[in-house]
Amino acid sequence: MQKVRMGFDLGGTNMRSALVSEDGEVIFSNECETLAQEEADKVINRIKNLIKESVSKAEEKDLQIQSIGIGVPGVIDTDSGIVKSCPNIPHWKNIELGKIISEEFGIKTKVDNDVRVTALGEYYFGAGKGYKNILCVAVGTGIGGGIILNGEIMRGPSQSMGEIGHITLKKDGPLCGCGNYGCLESLASSLAIIREAKEVLDKGKSEIMEKQLEHGMPISAYFVTKALHDGDIEAARIMREVGEWLGIGLASVVNLLNPEIIIIGGGVSLAGNVIFNPVKEEIAKRALKIPRELVKVVPAQLGDSAGMIGASAL
Numbered sequence: 141m142q143k144v145r146m147g148f149d150l151g152g153t154n155m156r157s158a159l160v161s162e163d164g165e166v167i168f169s170n171e172c173e174t175l176a177q178e179e180a181d182k183v184i185n186r187i188k189n190l191i192k193e194s195v196s197k198a199e200e201k202d203l204q205i206q207s208i209g210i211g212v213p214g215v216i217d218t219d220s221g222i223v224k225s226c227p228n229i230p231h232w233k234n235i236e237l238g239k240i241i242s243e244e245f246g247i248k249t250k251v252d253n254d255v256r257v258t259a260l261g262e263y264y265f266g267a268g269k270g271y272k273n274i275l276c277v278a279v280g281t282g283i284g285g286g287i288i289l290n291g292e293i294m295r296g297p298s299q300s301m302g303e304i305g306h307i308t309l310k311k312d313g314p315l316c317g318c319g320n321y322g323c324l325e326s327l328a329s330s331l332a333i334i335r336e337a338k339e340v341l342d343k344g345k346s347e348i349m350e351k352q353l354e355h356g357m358p359i360s361a362y363f364v365t366k367a368l369h370d371g372d373i374e375a376a377r378i379m380r381e382v383g384e385w386l387g388i389g390l391a392s393v394v395n396l397l398n399p400e401i402i403i404i405g406g407g408v409s410l411a412g413n414v415i416f417n418p419v420k421e422e423i424a425k426r427a428l429k430i431p432r433e434l435v436k437v438v439p440a441q442l443g444d445s446a447g448m449i450g451a452s453a454l
């Protein structure tokens with residue numbers, strides 16, 4: 141009987157579960173909507189149902205599930221498996237998720253923060269393979285960081301280490317979701333890209349973006365990337381500035397942590413070199429010589445499966 145692990149990625153929009161082999165290969169996966177606004181129990185029941193499907197699939201394929209790992213976008217007490225808070229699932233407060241799932245299925249269950257789980261996935265099976273000191277950065281609507289030092293994932297005494305999105309970079313910068321002004325996240329997340337694109341459109345500075353809007357395309361990071369590939373100067377400026385802010389923030393983190401590799405994932409990273417080149421330039425310009433000569437900046441490898449694959453490694 142082949143041994144597998146279950147990895148579960150709980151997102152604010154969708155939840156996905158996977159049976160993952162010991163070398164990180166997804167054997168089976170399924171998903172459903174999270175419907176995060178519903179009562180706490182309903183979301184928990186959907187998690188149970190999705191896991192039940194995976195368990196039946198494992199029986200059918202003669203696979204033995206060793207453990208369940210769950211990545212959750214929130215603050216987790218990893219020792220007890222309690223989800224203390226989860227901004228995307230508003231009714232969840234102190235949910236004993238680890239206990240609920242391990243009692244339901246009789247399989248040992250671990251719960252951890254989603255960005256940390258993604259970092260573990262990249263560390264064991266993706267771009268971080270072979271490295272022991274890794275910074276994993278997820279750039280989407282928010283900016284999160286997962287830190288692995290000496291091969292160990294860092295959590296901090298109150299589970300909040302790695303919040304690099306909330307480094308202040310600009311004294312009077314835009315308001316951030318955390319309440320502070322000028323955080324990295326307020327300058328380089330997809331929300332920042334959308335804000336800048338709207339400003340360009342308001343000022344009538346881009347015909348290409350106006351046409352995209354007329355064709356009903358929603359304003360997003362992809363919207364700006366698309367305009368850039370069609371030769372739009374303003375779109376190129378927006379993406380370059382986002383890459384610069386990201387690089388400025390990361391240059392400080394390079395000095396602080398001396399990572400061997402920085403792995404950048406999340407929706408915004410899909411823009412490719414438009415983002416990666418200015419990130420590398422700013423790090424080269426600003427970080428101290430010794431740590432900057434060591435560090436490599438690379439894109440994430442596991443894409444949106446990183447959450448499930450990483451969770452299976454818990």
Ligand SMILES: [Zn+2]
Nearest residue numbers: 306316318323
């Ligand atoms: Zn902030």
